[in-house]
Amino acid sequence: MDSDVGTGDEWTVAGRRFASRLVVGTGKYKDLPTTAAAIEASGAEMVTVAVRRVNLSDRNAPMLQDYVSPQRYTYLPNTAGCFTADEAVRTLRLAREAGGWNLVKLEVLGPAPTLYPDMPATLEAAKALIKDGFEVMVYCSDDPIAAKRLEEMGCVAIMPLGAPIGSGLGVQNPLMIQMIIEQAKVPVLVDAGVGTAYDATFAMELGCDAVLVNSAIAMADDPVLMARAMKAGVEAGRFAFRAGRIPRRGFASASSPMTGLIR
Amino acid sequence: MCLTVNGETLALTAGLTVAGLIAQLGLDVRKVAVERNLEIVPRSTYAQVALNPGDALEIVHFIGGG
Numbered sequence A: 001m002d003s004d005v006g007t008g009d010e011w012t013v014a015g016r017r018f019a020s021r022l023v024v025g026t027g028k029y030k031d032l033p034t035t036a037a038a039i040e041a042s043g044a045e046m047v048t049v050a051v052r053r054v055n056l057s058d059r060n061a062p063m064l065q066d067y068v069s070p071q072r073y074t075y076l077p078n079t080a081g082c083f084t085a086d087e088a089v090r091t092l093r094l095a096r097e098a099g100g101w102n103l104v105k106l107e108v109l110g111p112a113p114t115l116y117p118d119m120p121a122t123l124e125a126a127k128a129l130i131k132d133g134f135e136v137m138v139y140c141s142d143d144p145i146a147a148k149r150l151e152e153m154g155c156v157a158i159m160p161l162g163a164p165i166g167s168g169l170g171v172q173n174p175l176m177i178q179m180i181i182e183q184a185k186v187p188v189l190v191d192a193g194v195g196t197a198y199d200a201t202f203a204m205e206l207g208c209d210a211v212l213v214n215s216a217i218a219m220a221d222d223p224v225l226m227a228r229a230m231k232a233g234v235e236a237g238r239f240a241f242r243a244g245r246i247p248r249r250g251f252a253s254a255s256s257p258m259t260g261l262i263r
Numbered sequence B: 001m002c003l004t005v006n007g008e009t010l011a012l013t014a015g016l017t018v019a020g021l022i023a024q025l026g027l028d029v030r031k032v033a034v035e036r037n038l039e040i041v042p043r044s045t046y047a048q049v050a051l052n053p054g055d056a057l058e059i060v061h062f063i064g065g066g
Helices: A031-044 A085-100 A119-131 A144-153 A174-181 A197-205 A221-242 B019-026
Strands: A011-013 A017-019 A022-025 A044-055 A076-079 A103-106 A135-140 A157-160 A189-191 A210-213 B002-005 B008-011 B033-036 B038-042 B055-062
Touching: A022 A031, A022 A221, A031 A210, A031 B019, A044 A085, A044 A144, A044 A157, A076 A085, A085 A103, A085 A119, A085 B019, A085 B033, A085 B038, A085 B055, A103 A119, A119 A144, A135 A144, A144 A157, A144 A174, A157 A174, A157 A197, A197 A210, A210 A221, B002 B019, B019 B033
Parallel strands: A022 A044, A022 A210, A044 A076, A103 A135, A135 A157, A189 A210, B002 B055
Antiparallel strands: A011 A017, A044 B055, B002 B008, B033 B038, B033 B055
């Protein structure tokens, strides 16, 4: 029982309960069978998906839903590729009509090379979406003030970046992530920047509720094996956070008793 | 009549409904969503909504994304 992180340690967002604290993206995979196998291995229950125009010239192309069932996984439609609040709102209205889901991931990005969250546009889009009845999980900068504002507006989860999207640099600003976690009354997910399993572990040790990973799994040499690594990494970090780590000290402290030594 | 669908100009028969267009394009109605002139077309109304010349439609579905 103790080895099952899900047992008695679920997290809840917008009234939905999840045992897995790993949320995975479905982008960048070489093909849909690999996508399905990696997601299965990750143990994730929630997956992000993008909304795009149907290809009118190749109507029989395989579809994501045929490999990653919306009945089995909670689809979290995103606004990737949207650079204005208006585009983000239009995209998620279409997603809601396509899938019938109100729970969405809002991201409004600035231009390359940073693709950093455009916070004024994000705030504007969040306001419009919440007014329109969406439950908004929001990708944002690691700015505690902006995070608080988004929460006060009614966003159901705050998702600060660990590092730029797809950079694989891990959590670059742990102090600010920790401040966001400590003040938040809604779930906090580290979204973007995870490169390998220990980055996910580190994010979970900071106390966030879940981690969102896409590129680090999809672009790994062996995505299925990396998905397993991320699952284990997230679980390890969560266990360590719950267990309570020892304080850091600038001196040694012997692990073996100093009494009863032979003379 | 000419319509714009996903940025492409298509010549279609007059009086076509959204349901008719989806069928003609060979799409699975359960897996797409339609926006017409910037307004969502609810799935339940596809059979009733007649398209007009010059309409701009976006037909989308879910794909892999992060």
